[in-house]
Amino acid sequence: xxxxxxxxxxxITGATSGxxxxxxxxxxxxxxxVAIIGRDRQRADDAAQEIRTAGGDQVDVFVADLSSQSExxxxxxxxxxxxxxxxxxxxxxxxxxxTRHVTADGLERTFALNHLAPxxxxxxxxxxxxxxxxxxxVTVSSNxxxxxxxxxxxxxxxKSYSGARAYSQSKLANxxxxxxxxxxxxxxxxxxxxxxxxxxxHPGVVSTSxxxxxxxxxxxxxxxxxxxxxxxxxxxxxxxxxxxxxxxLEQITGRYFATSKLKRSSKPSYDEAAAAxxxxxxxxxxxxxxxxxxxxxxxxxxxx
Numbered sequence: 165x166x167x168x169x170x171x172x173x174x175x176i177t178g179a180t181s182g183x184x185x186x187x188x189x190x191x192x193x194x195x196x197x198v199a200i201i202g203r204d205r206q207r208a209d210d211a212a213q214e215i216r217t218a219g220g221d222q223v224d225v226f227v228a229d230l231s232s233q234s235e236x237x238x239x240x241x242x243x244x245x246x247x248x249x250x251x252x253x254x255x256x257x258x259x260x261x262x263t264r265h266v267t268a269d270g271l272e273r274t275f276a277l278n279h280l281a282p283x284x285x286x287x288x289x290x291x292x293x294x295x296x297x298x299x300x301x302v303t304v305s306s307n308x309x310x311x312x313x314x315x316x317x318x319x320x321x322x323k324s325y326s327g328a329r330a331y332s333q334s335k336l337a338n339x340x341x342x343x344x345x346x347x348x349x350x351x352x353x354x355x356x357x358x359x360x361x362x363x364x365x366h367p368g369v370v371s372t373s374x375x376x377x378x379x380x381x382x383x384x385x386x387x388x389x390x391x392x393x394x395x396x397x398x399x400x401x402x403x404x405x406x407x408x409x410x411x412x413l414e415q416i417t418g419r420y421f422a423t424s425k426l427k428r429s430s431k432p433s434y435d436e437a438a439a440a441x442x443x444x445x446x447x448x449x450x451x452x453x454x455x456x457x458x459x460x461x462x463x464x465x466x467x468x
Contacts, residue, residue, distance in 0.1 A: 167195025169409055173247050173296075175199045177230060177285070178257030180207040183304065183367050185214070186401035187254060191408060192220025199247075201239065201257070203229040230257050230281040231267045233450055240288035249296035250289055252408045255282030255303040258334075264325040271449065272320040274327070278334035283341055283443075284450040290360070297358035298414045301345065302407045305338035305364045307422070310430045312336025314442055337442060339364045339420055339429050344439040346418030361417035363407050367400040368423065 174191050178184040180202030192198040192215045200215070202208040205227050212223045224246070228239040243250065258278045265273040271280065286293075286301055293299045312332035317323075321330050342364040349360050406424040407413060420429040432438065447453065 167193070168411075170195030171197075172251040173197045173199065173249055174252040174254065174408060175201070175243060175250055175289075176254040176256055177201045177282070180204060180211045182397050183400045183404065184254075184256040185211050186397040187256060187404045187408075188223075189215050189218045189220065190398070190401055190405040191252075192223060193218055194405075194409060196220075196252075196409075197222035197224075199224040199226060199243070201226045201228055201230070203227065230285070231273055231277040233269050233276075233280070233284060236281055236284045236450075237288065240285060243289060244292060247292070250292045250299065251296050252300045252302065253286060253289060253293060254404055254408060255286065255301070255338075256404065257281060258304065258306075260327060260331045262327040264321055264330075272322075272325075272330065274330040274334050275319060275321075275337075278331070279337040279341065280446060280450055282338070283446045284452065286341075286345065287447075287450075287452055293360045297360055299360050300408060300413075301342070301360060301362040302404055303338050303342050303362070303364045304367060304404060305342075305420070305429075306331075306335040307366045308332040309335040309339050309366075309433060312430065313432065314340070314438055316441065316445065319445070336430065336433060339433040340435075340439040340442055341446075342420075343418050343433065344436075344443050347436070347439075349417070359415065359417060361413065361415070363413075363417060363419050363421060364429070365403045365407060365420065366422040366427070367403055368395045 169191055174196045176184055176188050176198065179188045179200035188198045188200050198215060198220060200208060200211055200223065208225045208227055212225050215223045226239055226242060228235040230236055259274065261273055267273050267276045269276065282303055308331055312335055314333060314336060342362045345362040349362065403421055403424045407421060420427050
């Protein structure tokens with residue numbers, strides 16, 4: 165297939181609906197070989213058919229519940245068996261729950277799905293991404309990161325739980341993970357000065373079925389009236405597609421984007437000590453040995 169993404173393999177989590185599905189369609193019609201991941205086989209197959217109908221002729225389907233670490237590991241094994249190179253990993257999967265839910269691993273679901281799943285999957289695929297340079301890790305965060313705080317004394321919301329607080333914390337964790345990954349990869353020597361970039365983004369306020377499993381009052385009452393003012397999934401996918409495909413971003417890493425433009429994220433997101441601690445704690449929670457980051461000169465934060 166001819167297109168700006170021809171020959172590229174793109175892995176997208178949470179790609180059976182909403183922003184993820186629109187992202188998969190957009191990149192597939194640009195020529196990418198798209199691998200979509202969802203937890204429901206029928207929805208995944210339906211998404212794959214829609215992608216093919218839109219003109220994407222290289223679509224693979226993987227079924228996995230990424231709130232489960234064993235499922236993340238099983239997915240990573242299948243991806244590594246299937247593909248000799250992975251050019252782009254888009255960590256799009258996420259969720260919101262008003263009440264506290266616990267995963268099969270005994271972890272709070274918001275933190276497990278929104279942060280630990282992309283953390284674990286990225287680390288498991290990192291060698292393949294480095295073999296595929298120039299390659300990219302794109303993580304979908306949210307403007308909710310601006311209200312987030314990493315509560316190391318209660319990461320799992322066991323002492324006090326709020327759906328909004330858990331979600332904001334996880335979205336801040338997405339940004340801090342991206343920045344810390346970028347810092348760690350900057351010390352890696354790869355051929356021809358090519359790198360694995362790591363960036364995070366805010367897709368905008370998008371009209372999707374997000375959070376409908378266990379919605380908060382604001383979602384039940386106000387969202388139906390606001391849908392006409394929200395972005396469509398295709399509009400929400402624009403920044404993900406931009407970060408995955410634009411040639412000029414091949415060397416841009418450790419940044420936060422909104423509306424396909426560089427933005428400054430919240431002040432706590434630039435706390436390197438907290439990001440390193442979060443990385444270590446996350447590694448412990450998913451059973452990964454994590455080395456200390458190689459000291460590097462971090463890129464300056466963009467001006468707002």
